[in-house]
Amino acid sequence: MDRYAVIGSPVSHSKSPFIHGRFAEATGQSMSYEALEIAPEALAERLAQLHAEGYRGFNVTLPHKLAVARLCGQVSERAQLAGAVNTLLRTEGGWQGDNSDGEGFVTDLRRNCGIGLAGKRVLVIGAGGAARGILQPLLGEKPAELVLSSRNPWKPEEIAEQFKPQGRITPRTHASLKGDLYDVIVNATSTGHQGFMPKLPGPLLAPGGACYDLSYGKAHEPFAAWARAQGAARIADGLGMLVEQAAVSFALWRGVRPETATVLAELRAA
Template sequence: MHVQDRPVATKAEKDTTPARYAVMGNPVAHSKSPVIHKQFAHQFGHNIEYAALWVDTDGFAEAVQQFRAEGGKGLNVTVPFKLEAFSLADNLSERAKLAGAVNTIRFEVDGKIFGDNTDGTGLVHDLTKNLNVHLRGRKILVLGAGGAVRGVLGPLLKQNPALLVIANRTVPKAKELAKTFAQFGKIEAVGYDELVGKRFDVVINGTSASLKGEMPPLPVNVFAGNAVAYDMMYGDKPTPFLEWAMLHGAETAADGLGMLVEQAAESYLLWRGVRPETRHVIAALRKG
């Protein structure tokens, strides 16, 4: 048989099974992640399948093992399972260790589970790359002291701000976070009443107030000149925090949709080894 006569495998004969990924949460039906990752895969011509999986609150570990057994390659993890995902991981990235939570799981070939946290990197990417906000040498105020805030403090401090202040209703909780992250930069914790007379260049809302249509109790003069207001939540219309911010001196107001896409891009990089372009994806989501 001549070399040219040998049968060549056609594309149709190659393995056409899509690589399976998913986001697990409760609730999860509202998730934009399937749409985002579909657009990412299209950029590279990758054959992937990405689903939003509702998981019973006490069935996370079982659901993860089942997804893996069915050939799953990786997972995004959202509320309320990020702490459980942290416990479930065999190995953790440095940023996941800092955050104390995992939002991205990669199943390794040796059977281990690798846990990462892409939230803080996603926030910093959105602020610095998409919104052109300089964080170095700036005064940053972060509202809240829950899991969402813990996940972003490390990456924010790596940008070398002049000062990062955490404000929270429960001050001891904020002080505990400040102590944990003190080794990474200048960080303080205060109650909302202690913000009177202080001004900040960047104010980030990491509380869940926006989900309830509420507003953290901020003093009216909290924004410095040219200040940026950022809400880690997002919706079809501006959050109460962003509406208030624009009325009280913020020059720029942005919601967390860009952060969502950027953290997803970091997850995609962890799974597939390439980082998708994000601006067009953000723009497409804004159009609805």
């Protein structure tokens, strides 16, 4: 039986074993999937050991997404642009890195949320690794404008320059957003995990606009409250993105794309 796992620290909370277990059942795949706690200082040694033990692939969660990229023999273009790896595939000599977050993000928007991006003014709040992971496929959806905002100007400016070959990103600070309205606002910050939202100026959401959060669960609550105050017509969390990016990883490993609606419905019910 082929062996897979999610690696991180901490990792006991991960929903990935449930998700991939359901995917395997639905597609008739002979595979196991578990959660492996790996301390950052042991990462390189453990990846070599797990390769020797015959593991076929991994999902990668915090805090390993950046460090894993440096340990891969090959890294996909989208993972290079994201600056992070969340999926590992076994090769004869080591590990190949990929990033399924962006594809999972746009698939969830389109399939599960009914949020279109083409021709829309889109604001992404936050310029860290989570934002970088979604920018390439987001640009591929052809928004009328894509603005990337952070507290400090240098991060959005640096990222906008790097992504020029993929499309135009307008770098802004949070404070400079005052007076602008956007059709879709995406929260790519991690502040919800600390129970708050970044300080943003005045109304930012256009009438009928949608708000999407890459976080889910309790971490989604501060952004959801802010989105309601903005009068959002549609508010979505990142649980669907979690399932859809897992389906991308599964397809990379097994060559079959699993159906996601049933698994997402089960997670919502739970």
